[in-house]
Amino acid sequence: MGRYIGPSCRLCRREGVKLFLKGQKCYTPKCPVEKRASVPGQHGQGRIKLSDYGIQLREKQKAKRIYGVWERQFKRYFKVAQKTKGVTGQMLLQQLERRLDNVVFRMGFATSRVEGRHMAHHRAFAVNGHIVDIPSYAVKVGDVVQVRAEAPGGVARVKTNLDATKDRPIPGWLQVEPTQLKGIIVRLPQKEDVGLPIQEQLIVELYSK
Numbered sequence: 001m002g003r004y005i006g007p008s009c010r011l012c013r014r015e016g017v018k019l020f021l022k023g024q025k026c027y028t029p030k031c032p033v034e035k036r037a038s039v040p041g042q043h044g045q046g047r048i049k050l051s052d053y054g055i056q057l058r059e060k061q062k063a064k065r066i067y068g069v070w071e072r073q074f075k076r077y078f079k080v081a082q083k084t085k086g087v088t089g090q091m092l093l094q095q096l097e098r099r100l101d102n103v104v105f106r107m108g109f110a111t112s113r114v115e116g117r118h119m120a121h122h123r124a125f126a127v128n129g130h131i132v133d134i135p136s137y138a139v140k141v142g143d144v145v146q147v148r149a150e151a152p153g154g155v156a157r158v159k160t161n162l163d164a165t166k167d168r169p170i171p172g173w174l175q176v177e178p179t180q181l182k183g184i185i186v187r188l189p190q191k192e193d194v195g196l197p198i199q200e201q202l203i204v205e206l207y208s209k
Contacts, residue, residue, distance in 0.1 A: 089200030
């Protein structure tokens with residue numbers, strides 16, 4: 001499957017909720033979801049009644065698009081969640097939250113997960129002193145995520161992003177030290193830390209068929 005290169009806001013309109021794919025624009029009245037809440041396309045104004053399967057499928061698609069993962073990756077996360085001790089849906093969300101691109105977004109180092117992914121690819125971050133350029137890298141409790149001073153434009157960009165996201169709450173499982181441009185994973189994320197319109201049980205039901 002190729003990379004999606006269409007309008008990000010179209011995905012939000014398709015799911016009917018903000019997926020926060022465009023950084024700060026998502027927090028302003030310019031957000032297309034607020035201006036046009038209908039589904040994109042010629043027949044978007046019509047009423048569509050979804051089956052139970054359709055509702056479950058849309059929930060899975062929503063989660064995939066929020067975290068920016070493809071189907072094969074998502075299925076892999078689900079299989080690991082099934083084998084992990086705990087509630088499968090919550091274990092799935094925990095794995096997605098622990099991705100490096102999501103972590104730097106949550107810390108305010110990036111204005112969106114997409115930007116966090118790009119910055120990780122360009123080696124802007126180090127975890128426990130080691131350069132990590134894999135956006136899907138799973139952080140652990142006690143890990144320290146540091147902005148690399150050597151990364152081209154990384155420090156200036158992160159400082160700008162921190163200023164732009166200063167009013168955004170930081171989840172309780174993360175501790176951020178803005179002056180040192182680093183963050184610490186203090187515990188594993190829980191369901192209440194996610195704060196996203198995802199009904200993970202519907203995803204579990206879909207994959208359990």
